[in-house]
Amino acid sequence: MTTSVLLYTMRCNIACAHCSVNSGPKRQGAMNLDEALALVDGLAAQPHIRFIDISGGEPMLHPKEIEAVIRRVKSHGKGVRLTSNGFWASTPKRAEAVLRRLKEAGLDSIGLSLDKWHLEFLPANLARCFVDACRIVGFPPLVSCVVRGSANDAATGAPQELKSLLDYYGLAAERATDLNDWGAYMDSLSESERSAFLEETIQKRLLVNWQFLTGEGRAAARLMSEVDTALLSQTPQTPCPVAGRMPTIDQAGRLFPCCAPWVNYADRAFAKVSGATVGAEVAAMETRPSLQVIRRWGPKRLMLELMARGHSFPERNSGICNLCGQMLEQVDLSTLDAAAEAILAREAECV
Numbered sequence: 001m002t003t004s005v006l007l008y009t010m011r012c013n014i015a016c017a018h019c020s021v022n023s024g025p026k027r028q029g030a031m032n033l034d035e036a037l038a039l040v041d042g043l044a045a046q047p048h049i050r051f052i053d054i055s056g057g058e059p060m061l062h063p064k065e066i067e068a069v070i071r072r073v074k075s076h077g078k079g080v081r082l083t084s085n086g087f088w089a090s091t092p093k094r095a096e097a098v099l100r101r102l103k104e105a106g107l108d109s110i111g112l113s114l115d116k117w118h119l120e121f122l123p124a125n126l127a128r129c130f131v132d133a134c135r136i137v138g139f140p141p142l143v144s145c146v147v148r149g150s151a152n153d154a155a156t157g158a159p160q161e162l163k164s165l166l167d168y169y170g171l172a173a174e175r176a177t178d179l180n181d182w183g184a185y186m187d188s189l190s191e192s193e194r195s196a197f198l199e200e201t202i203q204k205r206l207l208v209n210w211q212f213l214t215g216e217g218r219a220a221a222r223l224m225s226e227v228d229t230a231l232l233s234q235t236p237q238t239p240c241p242v243a244g245r246m247p248t249i250d251q252a253g254r255l256f257p258c259c260a261p262w263v264n265y266a267d268r269a270f271a272k273v274s275g276a277t278v279g280a281e282v283a284a285m286e287t288r289p290s291l292q293v294i295r296r297w298g299p300k301r302l303m304l305e306l307m308a309r310g311h312s313f314p315e316r317n318s319g320i321c322n323l324c325g326q327m328l329e330q331v332d333l334s335t336l337d338a339a340a341e342a343i344l345a346r347e348a349e350c351v
């Protein structure tokens with residue numbers, strides 16, 4: 001486990017049609033700053049958590065509080081990253097001023113979410129302002145995009161839609177580098193090589209973190225005609241190493257094993273946490289049978305067990321996370337854990 005996620009607010013200034021966590025202007029509330037700082041203290045006390053990612057909703061609706069959270073994370077010597085839709089980057093000057101404040105607070109990395117659904121609300125020129133300001137201030141320029149295509153086809157590379165999107169945003173000329181490839185390459189370098197490559201990235205590259213559109217959150221209601229789906233029988237049984245190992249805490253302090261679609265099901269939270277309890281609850285969550293099964297064999301194995309117990313699920317799905325969403329839609333945590341315990345007991349007998 002290396003990363004924990006704080007969803008500082010589920011509110012957003014816009015309401016993208018594909019939003020997997022149903023954020024928008026109608027959602028209300030945010031973390032209480034003191035509670036958020038206490039959560040940071042509790043998370044930072046876990047030696048295996050190296051990064052805290054701040055997301056939402058749109059966290060930059062609360063810029064002063066976010067700066068305070070960043071400062072607290074850095075005071076513990078941990079890494080801190082932020083995701084934003086960049087509404088504040090409307091001019092080169094504004095983008096630079098905001099990024100400079102975040103840099104001074106200690107932020108390590110910031111990602112800008114952009115895609116065709118953001119374009120309904122935010123102008124494309126934000127991206128150019130953001131990337132140029134990143135290079136000036138010293139952040140590796142990073143954009144996160146959702147594109148249409150098959151999430152069930154692991155062999156599919158970056159699609160043409162991604163290239164067209166970067167083109168539309170005026171970023172086609174940048175040296176686009178897949179974030180996962182970049183991270184793996186960074187890990188292979190020595191300390192001194194790493195800082196030279198980071199500098200090259202800041203000045204010349206554009207890091208791209210992309211994924212296919214799946215039927216979660218608002219997309220389930222608004223975009224299913226654009227979502228690529230596959231029959232369950234043809235869906236691979238893929239383990240998910242993330243399950244329970246990316247502890248995610250929403251604005252009400254609810255603890256989930258990852259972000260979407262889990263956070264859309266408030267009553268499927270594993271616990272309500274505070275700074276004092278978060279360490280123990282995160283450790284307990286990791287051992288839950290349902291998450292063990294998802295880590296070892298994937299959500300499909302759990303779903304098949306539930307089907308054998310009389311539950312029925314849609315014939316088609318839009319990827320591994322959508323399988324979790326389909327289960328969460330219908331069964332509670334104790335039912336999930338009971339099915340997982342049966343799988344684990346059978347496996348133990350086979351050994």
Ligand code: SF4
Nearest residue numbers: 012016019023057085
């Ligand atoms: S996708 Fe991001 S920017 Fe769009 S509504 Fe959701 S949180 Fe807001």
Ligand code: SF4
Nearest residue numbers: 240243258320321324
């Ligand atoms: S497969 Fe399930 S547990 Fe894994 S990241 Fe997706 S939603 Fe989370």
